[in-house]
Amino acid sequence: MTALLTKLLGRLPIGWLQLKHNKSRLAAAIAGVAFANILIFMQLGFLGALVETTKLPYRPMVADILISASDANTLSDGSNVARQRLYQALAVPGVADASPFYLGKFDWQRDNGTTVNFQVFGIDPTKQIFKDPEVDKARAQLQLLDTALLDRSARNIEPELAASIDGGTPHRFEANGRTLSAVRTFSIGAGFEADGYLIVSDQTFLQMYPQRTAGAPTHILVTVEPGVSPQTIVQNLRSAIPEKDIIIRTVEEAAAADEAYQTTERPVGVIFGFGVIIGVLVGLIIVYQVLSTDVADHLREYATLKAVGYKQSFFLSIVFEEAIILAIFGFIPGVLFALGLYDVLTSATGLPVEMTGIRAVAVLFGTSAMCLISGAIATRRLAGANPADLF
Template structure:
């Protein structure tokens, strides 16, 4: 290692030699950096799972624009929208078509004695413009009453339970006191508000939710005519529809607003955000303590160099060398252990947890930056030291 660093740096790696001189302290420092990495990774993983599970349902339906109740902060909360808003939208220039979207949560008591909360999405299967291309073929089979597409990744559902589910060989189960048949599958997975997703026609949805009315969907989906900017149509719809009753936005903007609300105003998102910040602070403190102690232990040697004419940049370079070494070497076990934790948590909870290259790179860059900041702070004592006072 010494030879490699000497070749890379073009000088004797003093920082590395100081760290390696006390192996016990060095290993303790690496363990501290690794722990801080694990803490940040776990919090980022759960926060990322919250983000993914928040926006995933938006991929289950099409449309360019959404009309929602003014008090709807997410896809599933807020008041219902009067169906008359759909007809008002259809009379607006630039609107090609509009359709109601029904969403609700339902409890499924499984045959094995367990229960799962399903987020049910109801759409008219005869309106393919509002169904994603990948789902149009299976959704077309939902014209038959009480047929659905069941999430194969539903939390609590045994692996392989839906293998082969089709119109010829449906998966039969009971839901809300009705016998339903899964004639196909979707793959969404569990989130923080539901264990899985159920895709149904609007008519089947209304049968499952007996208190709901076709006159009051959760949202109205709108498609725009070819060649027209959806933003222009949004402005036209806002001018036509009462702003104190409904709000209008592109589907992309609605998903982004939902995500912002979940991560900045809902307790779950705020807690995990604080967890990431705490992990960063823990890393800063650990590395600062290690480097500050190292500077104090070698203060006489540094003073000798200072008396020989070496400037502050030289000492800063040595400490930053130590900081980068701690960051990189501490990151390796941190990312490996975090990946194992992700796998275990995903298997236990069904949350979409995965160690992406972008997340690993971001944490590595943050670790190096935190260690460099800690190193810069640790050298402040050396900058103020007078060599004559140290002997």
Template sequence: MTEALLERVRLRMPLGWRQLRHNPNRLFVALGGVAFANVLIFLQLGVMGALFESAVTPLRTLKADILLMSPDARAIGQLGSMSRRRLYQALGVDGVAAASTLQVGTIEIRSPTSIQQASVMVFGVDPEFDGFTRADISAQRSLLRTADVALLDRLTRSSLRPMVDAITIGGVAKAELQGRTVTLAGLFSLGASFQNDGTMIVSDQTFLRLFPRNSAAAINAVLVQTAPGANVAEVAARLRAALPASDTQVMTADAYAEFIKDFMRTNTPIGFVFTFGVVIGTLIGFAIVYQILSADVNDHIREYATFRAMGFHQRYLLGVVFEEALLLAVLGFVPGVVLSLGFNAILSAGTELAMTMPAMRIAFVFGLTFAMCAASGAIATRRLKAADPADVF
């Protein structure tokens, strides 16, 4: 049956393509409209994806299978606070190999050569605990044992680049933070986010000096590493049973990453704004393709009527219009992808956010483009009802 269908497709006259090619100007406008809609959709999804990914990138640098947080925790910079006692309780749960505290705050920092301040996320960690997945951070943990020493993200936005250059050349740089002189003694690579221009890592003791309102008894989170071979979900269930739900939330690292994205998508303007942009892009493409197909059907209504008089079924005529819609979707999608890659590179350079285009996004936008063109074709085929030889001639 499949072979018979392929044979019919091979022998079928490409009438839809010939009609599109008959009017090059109209074809060019149609392809431009589809490409423009694709670029708009790709940019909306690309920026939204970059914002979401930048929000969870710091989480992926933490070597933790499970996190203990306040029930009020949202994004990494909004973890709330909980009692340090939960750390010691967690260490007594079967399947927990190691655990340590995590303090998170945001501080303003300015390069000595610039008047512009940068907002930097600060991680306060125990230097004796290997809590990072990145080798460049783990190798420099010993530097944090000295008071008022920090590691700086080399991918911090432009205003702090002179400090990054100073560390690269001379090994250290100085910064005034909260009235204290902090030595920036090392670099690591993480990247900026939508909320912050970069990241800094200090010891838990230095963190308390930089954030005097914080208390050693109140922490932001606990990083839990499970024993080799332990089932992470089962260990998380034991922690939930052992710790009071009133002040402690237990989540696996993967679940927390999805929680952050879902929260930003549903509870912040980011998700609504960019989703609305995708809808607008789809509607623009739909309107353009519909106008092109409708005009094409109207221009060739006599030819369609002739086909009807020759005995061609209505389904054949509908197939011609859907063939045109499919061709517009495919031919307009290719330049749309190419242009989007170029715009992504420009936006990535301008915002210093990682603008990627994963295969799943390409497949989704192509499916959306095809649905957009098919819907336009379906509505445009209503004009074929007027292709009656008795009325036309």
């Protein structure tokens, strides 16, 4: 390591030798940086899971455009849309189809004592709403009142139950005073707002939620004709339906707006983002403490070297060398530990807490920047290395 660094730096790697010399301090510093890394990784993991699960329900949609109430910040928030907008949309050239899309919530109190909080999608079963071929195949069954499709990736849904349903044994359960039959499963997965999803026909939905009316779906799903740009149709729809009570966006735009709202407006997103900042601050403080103590401990040596003509930049390079070494050495255990914690969290919550290459590289660079900033602050003490004081 010393030889490698000597080659890389073109000088004696004093920073490395100093760190290595005080092994207990080095171990504490690495543990501190690793701890900060774990904090950052966990918060980014939660934030990533929030982003991922926010996008999950949009991905399987066949529709190109979503017409929503103007106060709909997310897929499930906001007022309903007048069904009249659906007919207005159908009149716009280039629009191939438009369907009502109903959303509701329902807590399934299971016999085993667990509760599964479902987001319920009410769809027109005569049309293909989702790309999932399993859902598409089950559309005919959905036309029967009180039938449902169950999200097998939902939290607290046993694989045996899903296998039994897909094996041809419908599972009956009570939902909002009705008895539903789950006749097939599909997969979306758990999120922060719901444990999973349930798909029913619009008719079943309206039976489950008697206060809702067919004339006011939550969104209107619009598909455009083949070869037509959804962006163009969005513009045409906005011109055709200028009323301010709705917003017309492509599904991708709606998903992006939902993600932005979840991560920057909702407390949970803000908390995760704030957690990342706290992780960085903890790292900054730990590394600053280590480097600043190290500088203070070697002030006389640095002053001696200053006396023989070493420039301030030389001492800065020593501190930065230490900072980068701590960043890299702290990152390795940090990322390994975080990988283990991600696995534990995914199994415990069903949330997609996953390590991505981009995240790992970003945290490595972020940690290096954090250590360099700490180093830069710590070097202020170097100004106190006055060689005249040595005499």
